[in-house]
Amino acid sequence: MKTNEIVDRYIKGERDFRGLDLTAENLIGVTLNQANLSSSILKDASLARAYLERCFLLNANLNGAFLYGTNLTYAKLKGSHLIEADLTKANLQGAQLNCVDLTNAKLSGAILFCVNLFRANLSGVNLCGANLKGINLRSANLEKANLNWTNLTGARLSGANLRGAQLNGVTLNSAFLNGLDLEGIDFSGLDLNNVKLSGAKLSGANFIGTTLQAAQMRCANLEGANLQQADLHDSVLKGGQFVLVNLMKADLRDADLKNADLSKANLNLADLSGANLTGANLQGAYLWGTNLDGACLEGTNLTGASLRNAKLNGVDLQNAILHGATMPDGRVY
Helix, strand or coil: CCHHHHHHHHHCCCCECCCCECCCCECCCCECCCCECCCCECCCCECCCCECCCCECCCCECCCCECCCCECCCCECCCCECCCCECCCCECCCCECCCCECCCCECCCCECCCCECCCCECCCCECCCCECCCCECCCCECCCCECCCCECCCCECCCCECCCCECCCCECCCCECCCCECCCCECCCCECCCCECCCCECCCCECCCCECCCCECCCCECCCCECCCCECCCCECCCCECCCCECCCCECCCCECCCCECCCCECCCCECCCCECCCCECCCCECCCCECCCCECCCCECCCCECCCCECCCCCCCCCECCCCECCCCCEC
């Protein structure tokens, strides 16, 4: 079926175009709002600036399609294939893209407000600078995706694959990243305030200068991570693994570190004033010049830790384990 035939039938009121073969057809600028093109083959078709609002494109083949500036608002694309499709500046507001294959697709400048990308394959996708605020990316594959300067505020990314993704300048505050494997990823200098990272695998990750204020990181594994000068004020870190972590000059004021493992961690010059360290393990930790004013050290294990020049105003050490610890005045307990 050729373009003019489809347009003529559409003008006459027909909307059912399921299963058509429109490979490499020129459909630039056509209006097919609310048409049903499910299971159609639109491979390499030119649909630039076309009007496909509320169209049904379920299980359609749009691989390599040119969709520059196309209006796909509230379109149903579940299960479709858009491999290497060009969706630059396309309007996808409210579109259903769950389980869609967008491998190596171009989405730079696309409008993705309220888009559902649950379990979508976005491997190698270019989303540079995209506004993905509040987007549903649960269990999506974002391996090697370009997320530089992307706004992912409040985005739901639990279960997503971010291995090899580019994250320069990305905004992730209030995003849901619970349980993700983010080992070795560079988060330095990013805005991660109020982020949800409970149960995440973050060993070896770089958080130098990162803002993580009020972050939820229960039982997260940050072994060997670099959190130097990170802002963790009011964060929830209880049960976390911080073995050999660099927290030098980090802001941990009023942080909840209950039962966290901070053995051999570098906490030199860190601010832990008001922090909850109940039951935490700080064996062999370095706390030179650390501010612990008002911190709770109930049952805290400080065996072999160095507290030289540390501030301990208002701290009750009666139930802390201090065997072999170097105290603020230099004496070994």
